[in-house]
Amino acid sequence: MIETGFSATSTADEVIAGIDLAGKRAVVTGGASGIGIETARVLAGASAEVTIAVRNVDAGQETAEQIHAANGAKVQVAELDLASPASVRAFVANWDGPLHILINNAGVMAPPLTRTPEGWELQFATNHLGHFGLATGLYPALAAGHARVVSVASSGHLFSPVVFEDIHFTTREYQPWVGYGQSKTANILFAVEANKRWADAGITVNSLHPGSIATNLQRHVSQAEIDRMRKEVGASMLRKTPAQGASTSILVATSPLLTGIGGKYFEDCNEAAPNQPGAFTGVAPHALDPEAAERLWKVSLDTLG
Template identity: 75%
Template sequence: MAFDQTTTADEVIAGIDLSGKRAIVTGGASGIGVDTARVLAGAGADVTIAVRNVDAGRQAADRIHETNGAKVQVAQLDLADQASVRAFTAAWEGPLHLLINNAGVMAPPLTRTPEGWELQFATNHLGHFALATGLYPSFAAAGGARIASVASTGHLFSPVIFEDIHFRERVYTPFLGYGQSKTANILFAVEATRRWADAGIFVNALHPGSIVTNLQRHVVQEDLNRMRDEVRGSAFRKTTAQGAATSIYVATSPDLEGVGGKHFEDCAEAKPRVQDGDFEGIASYALDPAAAERLWEVSLATLS
């Protein structure tokens, strides 16, 4: 079956049996996270929704159960709180086959964690980085594992500015912060695959498409409209089931067995951006191996 921007997560996973597989979906209480968890569980996976708000997670789990009879687990995880991430990874027991790094924050006013880190980078990248590296033994024990990191076309707003990641010197703008955090999601896929492929762990990033979800709660409508107008095909708004399709494709498609370090959109590998200033495709800086290795080392040093 040929997939495109209208494909749903249910269509992607049709015929795929995930019985015996264990999966974690961060941010699985709302938006495309709910549909991601729903279809994974419906295909037989043992799914855990990792969320800040456990009550919201339980409500989502109940809705999934009502929809297809599948049961999902709920666990507390605040990606902006490294103590919460450490508690989650310490509590996880046994193998882990699938991790969907779905949670995120988009374009808030300048906000800092207690460590002084800019919130978007702290949540979207450092939180997921700490989660994945902390769960490495469980991936390695799975005998084959995949990580799908939900990035964005918004990565085109900015590379990672290593000289001032946390906006201590330069002027903060919400979309520059968002852009570099999404670039970091893609660079993580590049370097994690390089380091972990020999252990059977493959990591890819993806752009889910234009979807109206709670992610945009900090964005004023004028900025949101402007951003969408810059994107080719922006008139098409995906449903959450369509938005979850590429996450499910990256996490489960047999076509991607042994494939990592790439970026996908509309259930296909993203094409390179043609020229600077274009707001489509994948920027070369987001796939740069040197930047990916540097980000890994900076992230380790930041969290140490």
């Protein structure tokens, strides 16, 4: 187990202290909301050349201006709709040169049943397929940069494995939290398989749970539902600040302690222990299963054509 000396209360600034990212290029998806803003700010503050990839370019520009005002760093903004394969392909086509850090941070949580024009369930399409297409499309740039890829998952992966027989809820009843859970399991499985396939190219891929942070991610979830879930899982859902919530992403993306380390799942700035029955912490066996990871990779390639 990897222990770093940091904890659940560590902030992103504390984690990155002393690390110089001058000459490094980073992409943060969803960098205009939630912990994405803090992630982008801290990377830029360490002298990385940061691009925030966002659906709402106006919100992205506003975030870039706020970061510039805070620390003088210049942040690039690029349009990216992860639920649109065409948008993902356009982002990839427009990228030029090496990429050293890719933080797959954007996501959607527990909306009513929504399908993309392709018929894909929105959470799986956005949280997994979009990021899968982005990372695989950027592979040449990642290899050139000997990159770290960070897959922002969630303890919500405990809600469900990937149900390969009916990923998109075409025959089974749609349950928002089950859909969220399988999409977050997919984020972890992606890290397992991508690291296996890409390590020889100098790319490491890890996943993480950022913690429970009050952000726009919860826009589809009522306060009553949040209260119910907090009561159900107890203290493990204590709220973090955005600065604390971004810390594990920053650690996985930048810490020298993780040089050459991949295929692992982190929470509270340390490698997570196996989940124990009844607990809402740790990593479930279904999320680290190498056979499921390989199967998901093939399904994802087939789905995206």
